[in-house]
Structures are given as structure tokens and as C-alpha cells.
Amino acid sequence: MGWISPLEPDNRHHTVRTSRFDGVGDWLLETRELQEWRDGGADQAVLFCSGDPGVGKTHLR
Amino acid sequence: MSLTGRNSSSLVIDRLCDQTKEEDLAVAWSYCDYSIQQEQTVVNIMGAIVKQLVGRDGIPKDIREAFREAKKVGGRPLLVDLMRMLRIAIARLPQVFICIDALDECLPKDIPKLLESLRDIVRESPTTKIFLTGRPHVGDAIHRYFTKAVTIPISPNEGDIRNYVETRLDNDEVPEAMDNRLRAEIVRIIVDKMSNMYVGVSPLSKMYLLTIA
Numbered sequence: 442m443g444w445i446s447p448l449e450p451d452n453r454h455h456t457v458r459t460s461r462f463d464g465v466g467d468w469l470l471e472t473r474e475l476q477e478w479r480d481g482g483a484d485q486a487v488l489f490c491s492g493d494p495g496v497g498k499t500h501l502r
Numbered sequence: 503m504s505l506t507g508r509n510s511s512s513l514v515i516d517r518l519c520d521q522t523k524e525e526d527l528a529v530a531w532s533y534c535d536y537s538i539q540q541e542q543t544v545v546n547i548m549g550a551i552v553k554q555l556v557g558r559d560g561i562p563k564d565i566r567e568a569f570r571e572a573k574k575v576g577g578r579p580l581l582v583d584l585m586r587m588l589r590i591a592i593a594r595l596p597q598v599f600i601c602i603d604a605l606d607e608c609l610p611k612d613i614p615k616l617l618e619s620l621r622d623i624v625r626e627s628p629t630t631k632i633f634l635t636g637r638p639h640v641g642d643a644i645h646r647y648f649t650k651a652v653t654i655p656i657s658p659n660e661g662d663i664r665n666y667v668e669t670r671l672d673n674d675e676v677p678e679a680m681d682n683r684l685r686a687e688i689v690r691i692i693v694d695k696m697s698n699m700y701v702g703v704s705p706l707s708k709m710y711l712l713t714i715a
């Protein structure tokens with residue numbers, strides 16, 4: 442499968458989720474926008490979370 | 503992408519993955535990163551999506567054939583090959599969620615092509631949902647391709663800041679120097695100051711907020 446893409450999204454996800462701060466951003470999961478995007482029809486295909494840059498992830502360890 | 507940005511993507515991915523246990527859906531994602539810009543071409547990002555969607559229960563015969571044909575031509579797969587594989591893979595699944603984190607960390611020339619590819623998928627497979635994160639400026643490009651895209655502005659709220667500070671204090675290397683009163687005072691002052699800064703608000707001040715904590 443490496444032929445299809447050298448990127449390893451599973452590994453990246455694992456790294457990000459292990460450095461995640463518990464509770465930070467949980468409110469997002471409860472927003473009406475997210476739930477409507479998840480359960481809605483084809484006219485709500487895309488959800489964009491827009492945010493300014495914070496510190497790099499290396500500062501968070 | 504910020505603390506909350508990456509958090510958002512990984513939270514949404516985890517929540518969707520949890521739901522795959524009860525509901526028939528599939529989730530694929532890609533985290534973009536400045537440090538690997540050369541590697542994260544549109545072809546490689548779409549390839550990563552294909553990998554995740556076909557890898558679930560072994561590779562179906564028609565996709566194997568599409569692979570073989572693409573390989574015959576030699577070298578790396580082309581975007582057109584990957585889009586064909588992706589169409590086949592998505593058609594076999596009831597619902598697909600694709601998450602792209604930090605779109606703005608792709609090379610600027612790759613962003614329109616990536617959005618165009620995602621738009622083609624959504625057009626052909628209207629049940630497919632796309633989750634994107636990025637700095638606000640990529641919103642314009644996103645809306646050019648998806649006029650009905652819904653935007654959620656993300657910035658740490660008071661609860662997020664409190665959580666973050668508490669976590670850092672929990673990991674303090676000299677815990678004996680801390681008592682409950684001092685701890686409460688630290689949390690109160692930082693949360694107070696940071697919340698005020700967010701109200702006041704230059705984009706630059708936001709960048710440093712979480713370093714201060």
C-alpha cells in the first residue's frame with residue numbers, strides 16, 4: 442500500500458491524540474453545526490473549522 | 503494549526519471512528535503539516551485517503567485491477583488513477599467521512615487542486631461528508647469550491663484555557679512547591695488574564711497565549 446501514498450495518517454493521528462489535552466475542544470462535538478453536518482443531507486457536505494494559529498505542537502509536550 | 507485546531511480534528515475523527523462500531527460508515531483523514539509540505543502533494547493526500555478506505559476488509563477485486571492498470575503505466579500513481587480507485591471504494595461504502603486537518607499547511611498551489619478533487623467526490627457521491635480545519639484565510643478558497651460550506655470559528659474558550667492550565671500544573675515537576683491555594687490562585691489569574699486578552703485581541707497576542715501558560 443506504500444505505493445499508493447507514503448503518508449501514514451494512522452501514525453499521525455496516534456501522535457496527535459496522545460498529545461491531546463483532555464477536555465480541550467470538547468464543546469465542538471456538541472455544537473449544532475457539527476451535528477447537522479454529520480446527520481444532514483448532501484447540501485451540508487462540508488464543515489470548516491477556522492482558527493488562528495496557536496503555538497506549535499512541540500510547545501505542548 | 504493551533505492547539506485547538508489539531509485537537510478539533512482528532513476529536514472529530516475519534517468521535518466518528520467510535521460511531522463506526524454501531525453505524526455503517528467509514529472515516530479517512532490526513533493531517534497536513536508545514537514540515538512535510540513536499541511530501542503531502544494532492545496525489546499523496548488522496549492516496550492516503552484511498553489507503554484508509556480500501557484497507558478495511560482487504561482490497562476488492564475491481565480496485566486491485568485499477569491498481570494493476572495504474573502500475574502498468576509505471577512510476578507513481580496519477581491523480582486520475584487514485585480518483586478512480588476512490589470512486590470505486592466510496593461506492594462500496596454506505597457513508598464516508600473525509601477529514602483534512604490544517605489545509606493551510608499544504609503548499610498554496612496544492613490547495614485548489616485538493617479542494618477540486620474533494621468537490622468532484624462530493625458531486626459524485628452526495629452522502630460523502632468533508633471536515634476541514636485551517637487558518638481563517640483558507641475559508642475563501644473553501645467557499646469558492648463549496649459555496650454552502652458551514653464555518654465554525656475555533657478559539658480556546660475559558661473552559662479550554664482552564665483545562666490546559668490544570669493539565670500543565672498536574673505535570674509540574676516540583677509538585678511539593680504547590681499547595682491548593684497557590685494552585686487555585688494560579689489558575690484564577692491565568693484564566694482571567696487570558697480570557698481578557700482574547701476579548702481584546704490582536705491575532706499576534708493569540709499566538710503567544712498558550713506559551714505563557
